[in-house]
Each structure stands twice: as structure tokens, then as C-alpha cells.
Amino acid sequence: MAISDPEQAFRQTSWAGLRARLFHLYFLLRRPMTLGVRGLIHDRTSNSVFLIRHTYVPGWQLPGGGVELGETLGEALTRELAEEGNIALTAPPVLKSMHFNRRSSRRDHVAFYLIESFSQTAPKLPDHEIAEAGFFPLDRLPEGTTPATLQRIAEVFGGDPASPHW
Structure with a gap:
């Protein structure tokens, strides 16, 4: 009616x-659901990837973090790359996969991006959040690289299928 x-x-x-x-x-x-972003920054010239080591969690990992209220995935990724690596995107990143991060919480998800077009204004120096950061050749990743980081690298460069879990 x-x-x-x-x-x-x-x-x-x-x-x-x-x-x-x-x-x-x-x-x-x-x-409540949490959402995060991580970026695999690949320097094609040196065939290396950018990794960080936080001051508050063990292991080398991909830069990234949580999506803030009112922020898009792209904005969060741009912010995190600048904060954790002095890295700026020079072309849109490629969304490779989405993952459920059950180790973090029962409602945490991570958007995983591949970045091959970028600039770095200066090497990232240690601060209160980042203990170390740098580019590492794919065949010489640092000891202590996290399993999730190794898995994402294998998915992108080794042809492994994308896992639904982080």
C-alpha cells in the first residue's frame, strides 16, 4: 500500500x-571489529623488501597498523608507511589479499598491499615505536622475520596461495 x-x-x-x-x-x-593494513614494499632494482622491528613486539615484519576512525584503507596505509618508514606512495598500491588475524582478536582483519612504486625521503631512524627498519634482499631476510611476514612474501614471490589467516 x-x-x-x-x-x-x-x-x-x-x-x-x-x-x-x-x-x-x-x-x-x-x-567491535578491528581493521588493519600492511604493506609489502618491494624495491625491484635491488630485489629487496622493507621490514621493520617494533620496540614493543618481537620479530621483523611488514610496516602497517590499524585503520583509524574516519580513515580509508588507503589513507591508513599512506600514514603508516610515512610513520614507520619515511616512505611515500608514488602510485596506487595493489590490494593483494584480506586476512583474518585470529592471533590479534576474534574480529581483526588485515588488508595486505603490494607496493612497488614509492619514494623514501630518508632512512628510517629508530624512535619510540620502531627499533630498526630497512631494506633486505629477498634471499637474505633477517633472522627473526615473523611467520606471517614470511608467508606473505611467499604468497607474492613464491606463488603460494593466499591464506585466509594472517
């Missing part, structure tokens, strides 16, 4: 929108 009263139609539409926002808020509070 069509609604002929515009005011009644507006009230029903407004209630539906409010109800949708309330349900969204309820699910956000009950089942």
Missing part, C-alpha cells in the same frame, strides 16, 4: 534510518 501523506512517509523513513543507526551502534558495541 502506497503512503500518500508525505509527512507520514517522512516519519517512517526517519524511523527506519534511526533504527538502522541504533542497530549499527548496538553491533559496534557488542561485536
